[in-house]
Amino acid sequence: MRGNFLKGYCGKILMVDLSDATFCEIEIPDMIYEHFLSGVGLGAYILYKYLPQGADPLGPDNILGFVSGLLTGTGSFMTGRWLAVCKSPLTGGFGDANCGGTFSPAIKQSGYDGIFFKGQAPTPKMLFIDNTGPQLIDATDLWGLDTVETEAAINQKITANKKLSIATIGPAGEHQSLIAGISNDGGRMAARSGVGTVMGSKKLKAVVLAGSKMIRSQDPQAIKAISQDYAKKVKTSNLPPLATGAMLPMMGKSMVATDKAIPIDGMLSTAIMKKWGTGFTNTMGMTMGDTPVKNWKGSVADFPYRKYRHMNPDRIQKHETQKYHCYSCVIGCGGLCDIDKLTNGRFPHTHKPEYETVAAFGALLLNKDRDSIFMINELLNRGGMDSISAGNTIAFAMECYEKGWLSQEVTGGLDLSWGNAEAIITLVEQMIAGVGFGAILQNGVKIASAILGIESAPLAIHAGGQEPGMHDPRLDPILGIHYSCDPTPGRHTIGAGSYYTYMRIWEDVTWAPKVKLGEDKSNEYEATNQVGLKSMINACIKQILDGSGGCFFALVSGLNHFKIFDYLNAATGWQKTPNEYMTIGLRMQTLRQAFNVREGINPRDFKMNERLSGNPPLKEGPLKGKHFNMDEMMSVHYQFMGWDKKTGIPTKTALEDLGFCDLEMEGFTHG
Amino acid sequence: MADKKKPVIDYELCMACGICSGDCPLSCIVLRKTNIDRYQKAYPVLDEYYRCTGCTRCAKACPMEAIGMM
Amino acid sequence: MKVQVYPPPFASLTALDEDGMMVLPPGARLSTIYRRLKIPRVLQPLVICQVNYQRVKLNTQLKDGDVISFMLPLAGG
Numbered sequence: 001m002r003g004n005f006l007k008g009y010c011g012k013i014l015m016v017d018l019s020d021a022t023f024c025e026i027e028i029p030d031m032i033y034e035h036f037l038s039g040v041g042l043g044a045y046i047l048y049k050y051l052p053q054g055a056d057p058l059g060p061d062n063i064l065g066f067v068s069g070l071l072t073g074t075g076s077f078m079t080g081r082w083l084a085v086c087k088s089p090l091t092g093g094f095g096d097a098n099c100g101g102t103f104s105p106a107i108k109q110s111g112y113d114g115i116f117f118k119g120q121a122p123t124p125k126m127l128f129i130d131n132t133g134p135q136l137i138d139a140t141d142l143w144g145l146d147t148v149e150t151e152a153a154i155n156q157k158i159t160a161n162k163k164l165s166i167a168t169i170g171p172a173g174e175h176q177s178l179i180a181g182i183s184n185d186g187g188r189m190a191a192r193s194g195v196g197t198v199m200g201s202k203k204l205k206a207v208v209l210a211g212s213k214m215i216r217s218q219d220p221q222a223i224k225a226i227s228q229d230y231a232k233k234v235k236t237s238n239l240p241p242l243a244t245g246a247m248l249p250m251m252g253k254s255m256v257a258t259d260k261a262i263p264i265d266g267m268l269s270t271a272i273m274k275k276w277g278t279g280f281t282n283t284m285g286m287t288m289g290d291t292p293v294k295n296w297k298g299s300v301a302d303f304p305y306r307k308y309r310h311m312n313p314d315r316i317q318k319h320e321t322q323k324y325h326c327y328s329c330v331i332g333c334g335g336l337c338d339i340d341k342l343t344n345g346r347f348p349h350t351h352k353p354e355y356e357t358v359a360a361f362g363a364l365l366l367n368k369d370r371d372s373i374f375m376i377n378e379l380l381n382r383g384g385m386d387s388i389s390a391g392n393t394i395a396f397a398m399e400c401y402e403k404g405w406l407s408q409e410v411t412g413g414l415d416l417s418w419g420n421a422e423a424i425i426t427l428v429e430q431m432i433a434g435v436g437f438g439a440i441l442q443n444g445v446k447i448a449s450a451i452l453g454i455e456s457a458p459l460a461i462h463a464g465g466q467e468p469g470m471h472d473p474r475l476d477p478i479l480g481i482h483y484s485c486d487p488t489p490g491r492h493t494i495g496a497g498s499y500y501t502y503m504r505i506w507e508d509v510t511w512a513p514k515v516k517l518g519e520d521k522s523n524e525y526e527a528t529n530q531v532g533l534k535s536m537i538n539a540c541i542k543q544i545l546d547g548s549g550g551c552f553f554a555l556v557s558g559l560n561h562f563k564i565f566d567y568l569n570a571a572t573g574w575q576k577t578p579n580e581y582m583t584i585g586l587r588m589q590t591l592r593q594a595f596n597v598r599e600g601i602n603p604r605d606f607k608m609n610e611r612l613s614g615n616p617p618l619k620e621g622p623l624k625g626k627h628f629n630m631d632e633m634m635s636v637h638y639q640f641m642g643w644d645k646k647t648g649i650p651t652k653t654a655l656e657d658l659g660f661c662d663l664e665m666e667g668f669t670h671g
Numbered sequence: 672m673a674d675k676k677k678p679v680i681d682y683e684l685c686m687a688c689g690i691c692s693g694d695c696p697l698s699c700i701v702l703r704k705t706n707i708d709r710y711q712k713a714y715p716v717l718d719e720y721y722r723c724t725g726c727t728r729c730a731k732a733c734p735m736e737a738i739g740m741m
Numbered sequence: 742m743k744v745q746v747y748p749p750p751f752a753s754l755t756a757l758d759e760d761g762m763m764v765l766p767p768g769a770r771l772s773t774i775y776r777r778l779k780i781p782r783v784l785q786p787l788v789i790c791q792v793n794y795q796r797v798k799l800n801t802q803l804k805d806g807d808v809i810s811f812m813l814p815l816a817g818g
Binding site: 233239243254255257262265267268516 | 748750751754757758760761794795796808812
Binding site: 073 | 687696713
């Protein structure tokens with residue numbers, strides 16, 4: 001029994017050995033949470049400690065973790081996120097994927113901050129936890145079902161006192177497509193890093209949670225006060241009826257019309273998210289240049305208004321029947337959409353397509369068929385495959401086809417002309433099933449390119465094997481830094497110049513540079529000290545967010561509103577300053593990087609395809625001529641992280657200064 | 672049984688965040704009630720009146736103090 | 742008194758310091774802010790303005806520490 005357990009976290013994890021079907025509860029000392037928080041930090045700690053060096057990501061030695069956040073379930077708002085963590089089969093380094101829905105609190109309500117799996121089950125299994133404890137249940141009859149069918153079948157099979165919260169893989173994870181993800185709540189996805197692949201390699205079909213343990217924190221009243229303050233502002237942040245989707249392209253144009261920084265109040269972003277969700281930028285991104293076009297080599301000139309207008313989020317909203325909130329969210333950017341008619345009865349409904357999916361299967365492929373995107377969305381959710389990776393991989397194939405490198409024999413008769421919606425849908429189905437031409441594309445763009453030949457490599461857009469999110473570094477170069485430098489490369493939610501501005505972190509962290517009203521934004525294309533500092537701050541705060549179970553959209557609504565540091569102190573009883581939390585974030589990020597180096601990754605190998613740094617630059621569109629030196633940008637980021645400027649390897653000084661508790665940080669080359 | 676107090680939700684205060692539904696040990700509260708606001712959010716409803724044991728977890732968990740026990 | 746302003750993109754920034762703070766005489770109204778930011782009359786109905794995250798009338802009196810946030814859905818946001 002623990003002494004004082006009122007700290008927001010549970011203080012223990014469950015380690016499941018799927019090979020011999022045993023369970024082990026591991027108590028985690030307070031000191032670990034103080035060094036690494038919970039969530040991704042706890043996940044990185046467990047992986048670094050227990051995963052044998054050099055483990056095969058698809059073998060029994062890999063560890064797959066489902067981690068909740070330190071703030072989840074404490075009465076804080078916007079903290080209902082969870083992560084899957086593992087060694088990534090896609091990049092060979094640290095892997096994680098962030099997801100929402102109802103699964104995160106369910107993890108802690110089962111009594112654990114995280115549930116980890118090692119080994120491999122001899123036959124398909126699911127883990128079920130209720131208040132009596134964990135058990136492994138045969139899932140052979142579920143193997144082969146899609147994620148939606150699986151949840152329905154499990155609900156038939158298992159009854160519990162509490163509604164089941166289920167995370168499951170689909171066919172893509174089962175046959176180990178390297179871009180497979182994990183789905184919960186009928187289509188919320190932990191999609192990146194190939195986390196679903198690892199789950200499939202372990203023959204783990206689903207994790208089913210029905211516990212109801214209480215989550216306790218140090219000062220619930222203080223947490224409540226912060227929550228009420230946040231909610232009050234969100235409640236009154238609403239767009240007027242006269243604001244329509246038709247205005248968004250013009251809004252995009254004006255956002256890039258000036259090089260002067262005009263920091264907006266992030267709270268107003270919640271008004272936009274309440275109305276449209278992430279789809280607000282379907283068309284706005286086109287005029288800004290944020291949305292990549294034609295495998296990142298095109299611009300709005302290739303996908304003009306008469307085509308992109310079909311992605312007007314108002315048109316997406318027409319299918320929405322109900323809003324969807326993740327647990328503890330007061331914004332509710334999600335939605336459930338009726339797609340019965342447009343899929344000819346094949347699928348009754350789908351989670352509203354996110355911007356990433358609309359862009360990856362719209363502008364990126366020059367596809368203006370909006371209905372096809374709803375279909376693709378549901379196919380990928382059910383199949384359990386990452387839409388960002390799938391879209392990027394198909395874009396690569398289309399560019400190869402355009403060049404005449406792929407005969408119809410190779411594509412199995414598919415005409416991969418840009419914008420051919422029918423072919424795209426067929427190809428997605430093939431990728432999920434791992435058949436036909438889809439079998440070549442099902443493992444992402446790096447492997448597809450390796451299969452098709454070396455000349456195709458420049459067309460394969462990825463960083464260390466991970467395909468990038470739908471946000472262009474040629475518009476915001478700090479985005480490019482994180483694509484190339486994060487231990488999980490290719491990720492668009494880690495940092496950007498714009499995120500830095502919205503966060504207003506300088507109001508809390510004393511050494512964070514302030515974005516002054518009217519200052520010149522154009523200097524973010526140079527590898528200056530300020531760029532290095534901002535990108536370092538991005539990386540650290542992202543770790544704090546992912547250690548807390550926090551939502552990215554709460555972060556960019558402004559830390560002056562989403563008072564994460566106050567929340568953390570109130571939950572745990574710690575009295576840490578924001579500066580001290582940033583050190584924790586730095587430690588968490590350094591641990592993830594150290595994991596990569598230990599597993600033999602050369603950080604410089606994660607450099608994003610040079611197309612995204614504007615080498616060569618675009619000749620048309622809002623990003624015409626934009627370019628930056630990615631190598632120099634990477635160097636300045638490494639420098640400010642306390643890593644070797646040339647190699648990106650954490651320095652001995654940095655490791656000693658930060659302190660990593662009982663983790664063995666020697667044994668790999670560092671400067 | 673009839674004397675047990677049950678949760679009553681004040682929809683003026685409720686933010687449809689789903690904490691009450693997620694925390695209820697018996698899943699008595701579901702998110703379903705729409706047509707309350709312009710956004711068509713799914714608000715909580717006490718779906719299982721007789722299953723509810725009056726444990727007050729929902730009322731205590733609600734950050735907006737929108738749930739009273741009556 | 743000092744108030745925090747988040748101006749819309751096309752506003753004149755001369756009345757604001759680098760933190761977006763504006764100094765006003767006590768009892769000044771929201772309309773003063775519109776005037777100092779030089780927001781064109783024709784755009785005024787399209788501008789979303791909140792004082793402490795509430796929609797208020799143009800003649801509302803401001804107080805020290807108020808937060809005035811602007812968004813122009815037609816431009817910027």
